[in-house]
Amino acid sequence: MINSQSKAILHFAGNDFFVGISPSGHSQVIETNSERNSAASPLELLMLAMGSCTGVDVISILKKKRQQVTDYRIEVSGDRRADFPRAFTRVYVKHIVTGRAISEQAVARAIELSEHKYCSVAATVRGSAEIITSYEIVEENRENASN
DSSP states (O other): OOOOOOOOEEEEEETTEEEEEOTTSOEEEEEOOTTTOOSOOHHHHHHHHHHHHHHHHHHHHHHHTTOEEEEEEEEEEEEEOSSSSOOEEEEEEEEEEEEESOOHHHHHHHHHHIIIIIOHHHHHHTTTSEEEEEEEEEEOOHHHHHO
């Protein structure tokens, strides 16, 4: 078992803000006042982490499979418990792949590999919430490409 520790640091910045410093040294403002809504909240960051983790896997696999992807978007949403802690009970991840002659089998396999083999965030979230994935393939034609 590999024990690779990395450390994120969070500084309380006052007025319900934190500034997070990632292990690689990048900063991120985090909002804890949901009424003000002036920066991402911790759960919003979790959704972004989920989408970006699976997204990097899926697009990499599709490139290796020589799929002609011209646009790719991931939409992440979730259902939360009514009581505290208001954790996610379900996380919905929708992959929208646009391109030319995209193989449905390639997309399905790339998503499956990401969700069950490569994505660390999915592996972590799966312990407490059901992950429901879906995908849509949009065929790009010349008219779409010029818009």
